[in-house]
Amino acid sequence: MVELFGTEHGLARHSELAELAHAAGISVDPISDKAAAGLSETVTPQGLIAVCLRVDTSLAGVLGRRPALVAALVETNDPGNAGTVLRTADAAGADAVIATGGVDPYNGKAVRASAGSLFHLDVVLDVDPLDLLEQARAAGLSCLATSGAGGRDLDGLIDHGQLAGPTLWLFGSESHGLPPEVLAAADRSVRIPIHGRAESLNLAAAAAVCLYASARAHRARHGLAAGADDHTAERTEPHSV
């Protein structure tokens, strides 16, 4: 963050945040409600506007850190989906998200849908998908392309331990999926099983299923037990999931 603007109400409501920013040497400036409405893209702005630097990094930098889990959005067009995949990738413990050829992850709607995760993960923009596959494979990642017509069933990959190693998941556009040349160049094309009558899954839902399958496989491989059950925490506070 390089600068913070806030309405009187916004700064009062988030005073600890404003204090943290001030203590970090960031300029904190009061603005009017009208100015906040003008600067914000939402109908009911929260009263705080932060000016931030982009955080995108290079593919070589990401791969040099030997990532275990990477998600790539190839020609994904919906900013809500792109932001939600960023948030889910972060939650699943992914190291990086690559976005190429679709919506800009710095689009306001994508930033809001990412719920802060844009700033938690390495983000790489505008890599050619075939270069991405070549470099990811050279770095030891298994390159899995999601497709409704994929040759491998996700459950089968889990059963055969094929998600245990470092993995790059590729997700395509909402309407057309991944480009044929990307599907052809990936190590495997993978379909999520459809048990009911839906034709397909929403892109962000599909990404959640794949990324959490990888997270679970990685934990199992490293012998990590599931989180301790804390029965004192049970049946207490409501909390969003």
Added chain:
Amino acid sequence: MVELFGTEHGLARHSELAELAHAAGISVDPISDKAAAGLSETVTPQGLIAVCLRVDTSLAGVLGRRPALVAALVETNDPGNAGTVLRTADAAGADAVIATGGVDPYNGKAVRASAGSLFHLDVVLDVDPLDLLEQARAAGLSCLATSGAGGRDLDGLIDHGQLAGPTLWLFGSESHGLPPEVLAAADRSVRIPIHGRAESLNLAAAAAVCLYASARAHRARHGLAAGADDHTAERTEPHSV
């Protein structure tokens, strides 16, 4: 469907659908582009407007059919999330979705996000959540309430075979989660593990992870192998996931 309206372009583009409707005795009426724009809620209408009857059913009817997997949306407010959960529940092979206290699943945006799944599943509206828990438990369903502060970790439930039986998953509102009385009355409160720095998952992403965990546990219990790998289908057509 009780009636179908279409623009010249819409009816030509989906002529097989119009023929099916006509053959089923449904009135198919041409309308102008202007009328289609007026009837549609979207900026670029597809040129077909169907008038449909609501398909909601009763909770007793649903439970009487001994469902194995049911999703409940309790005070879920975002129509996109509600529709996406319907679509995901359908894909995961759920039998029914219960929606109570939040957005109407027949909201236009929810219907579109459900991508047809609203018409594939049993949908039950406006049940009191505590009545739902009582009746679901009496019907033999394990009632699992999702919560970021849940006492049980999803991976732990999977590891201990606790998703193998009939299950009702409860999802709350995007901002407040499930009401405390619902969390208290459920059999277990369950958290999805967060491995990275995200505070939480998007509601529809969380539902995808939970519902697919149940689908996989049910298949394992019934000794169903993962779908056969069809290598002839690999690396062929692009297809959305």
